[in-house]
Amino acid sequence: MSTIDFKPGLIQGGRAPGYETYKHASHFRTKDEEFDACKTGMWLFLATEVLLFAGIFVWYSIYRMMYPDAFRNGSSYLDWRWGGLNTVVLLISSYTMAMSINHFQHNRQKEARRNLVITLVCGALFVAIKLLMEYIPKMTGWHFDPTMSHAGGEALTKFGGLFYFEQGYGGKLPGILFSYPFATDPHENMWWSLYYTGTGLHAAHVLIGMALIARVWWFSRPGVENYGPKHYTGVEMAGLYWHIVDLIWIFLFPLLYLIH
């Protein structure tokens, strides 16, 4: 733990902030011991996450060898720019998450919370891009178009042109649901199964990570201020989790979007 010199202040009502009054669980000898234990536990948990995704990566490598054409063809439907944008979004969020921890350690509560919010917004942006620009068009053929340039045109539209329909684009679904009419390889549905399983499992992790961060944000609100120089276990753990989610994407992105 860092040993930064710090003068405790009082928050509204003369109550000491949560990180000042925090008492570690009684079966630990010291607060540091508790922190170390949590950290060890979290690292072990991250190892299990990596192993979980290892199954997806093995699946990927074997089926890429077994059905090279289906995979080459399938991956050519993915637009690396959306994947790339999402990569950037996640990298920024990892940075703000790390900054948030740093701010808490130095008791800059406002900055810390601001960084948490940016992290959350990035997480939401990631999921939104995934859904609107990738999952929904590929599955249904409905494209998202914030410029509404198709309104009044020939294409079918919804929500005043916010979505427009492209014939013969959708149906890229996993397994038995696959109905894309222009598939050139009989095993193309396997590529989509892998794509949705891998990215879907990852997206679920993004959502869990966001929930953890939101929890930290809630307990750091003025009047509670649970995290500060002397106690920031919760933030640190949420941060570690968030970084592994980022890291897994860093591997998924090139495998799915860049290798053709």
Next chain:
Amino acid sequence: MSTLHPTSGSIPGHADDHHDHHDHHGPYYQSKGSFWTNVWDWCTTVDHKKIGVMYLIAVLIFFFIGGVLALAVRTELLEPVRTVAGQVTGQFFKSDEGIGKGNEIYNRLFTLHGAVMVFMVIIPSVPAALGNFLLPLMLGAKDVAFPRLNLLSWYIYFFGSMFAGLSIYFGGVDTGWTFYTPYSTTTDPDQSRVILMVLGAFIMGFSSILTGLNFIVTVHKLRAPGMGWFDMPLFIWAIYATSIIQVLATPVIGITLLLLILERVFHIGIFDPGLGGDPVLFQHFFWFYSHPVVYVMILPGMGIISEIIPVHAHKKIFGYRAIAFASLGITAVSFLVWGHHMFSSSTELAATIFSALTFLVAIPTAVKVFNWILTLYKGSIAMNTPMLYALIFLFLFSIGGLTGLPLGALSTDLHLTDSYFVVAHFHYVMMGGTIIAFVGGLHHWWPKMTGRMYNEFWGMTGAILVFIGFNVTFFTQFIMGVQGMPRRYATYVDTFQIWHVVSTIGSYILLVGFLVHLFNFIASLRGRVAPANPWGALSLEWYAASPPIEHNFEHEPIVKHGPYDYGEVVPFHCSEEDYPLADKPAGASAHTVH
């Protein structure tokens, strides 16, 4: 050095401990008020001892269910099924729909037997039940590192087993406990029971992961002051090694089962060849988890034996470090040998490599066995139920391990694979090893857990019955297996009948043996009150009261001697008259326990 001092209350975090109002000094299970107050207290407890007891009760119930299924399987096998003049004879699971239906019922029963015994009994038996109770006590800690996570693990286990129970309620599965594809992707396509069973195993996996994680951190962070790594009891080493496997192997089965569920729901081709998938990939994934997991099953059992033998032989364990490192060695090698379950479905080169690696496992295993035997040599052996079980373990586990060798050798395995020889092999290791050690450990720590002594005569009687019943049941299966009796069939040719009959009789003897234990345990709850250290043992759990108080120890212990320094120090709560010190003049080193 032979003293054990309580701390003077100056340990940080100790002083502010006495804030709530109930009595901290009674037994951990003492009543907290009305019946429902107590129910609520147990359901929400974060006390590792209560959680351990809850696991124990669940495991024993599932052991009973799994046992009934096994007896049903054995009863079907009393007679080969024949069709004589259009009449089916010898089928226990009769059905109007003919032999096929009876066979299907049989398939479901042995599948459920295997799945219940593996996922719901053996895996949680020693680590989750005894481990939870003992690990913090043996380390001199107040609890595991994450008590609430511990309770969560218990609930995950509970809900996972509910899913499995639902699956059984809807008719159960017939895929074999290994869920091999394409059985598991194609049978009962219109039913949810395969999914429910797989989901149950998937959920229980998380319980296993979180328990393992919790234990690893506990061992790292919560050892009592003065307890270095090599001052830990060997049971802790075993649990530690087990936990590593649980944490590193279980996620792989997690993703495998998840993919299996997706494959069934969306018909995505991963493991099912009919959909373009690869069934051998499933086998690789499955055994990458399940071979290491056979060591999740046996390592804790070995840990129990490493405690029972020195305590009841009252002798320092021979080769402490060798046994500790053997646990870690087994852990490491266990991740490299999964292919030996797939000799008949892999390439020659792969099979040869896996075969060679498999023999490596035998080395650390044998190191342990020899060390236990050398510990017994010239010990002052107290022949009681735990010791008897330790000896039974040595005998049965040696047979189980040695018969692993012909299975690990390619040429012999091709003859023996999928035969009763394999069935006998893994029962000798899993039941003759783990379950035997578990029951022995239950007797050994029963006084600590309940505060009562069991009856020694009936304990020994039960042990002898179990020993006889076990060998009658399973040794016959080696013979049948070598002669070619395949596993997983309800029907067989008449020549095998004699062996099947003997084996079935053995299984009934086993039942009687376990019932004797059950009644003995129940009776003991009204029996003699146990002293704090009935066996004169040196590890820290015996320093606590029997049963321990809620926070385990009145004062945090500081460790000043090893857990096996027999003859060098007088055990806690004991007098030197009963436990004379070997190489020192009497009275030279009597120690005080406060």
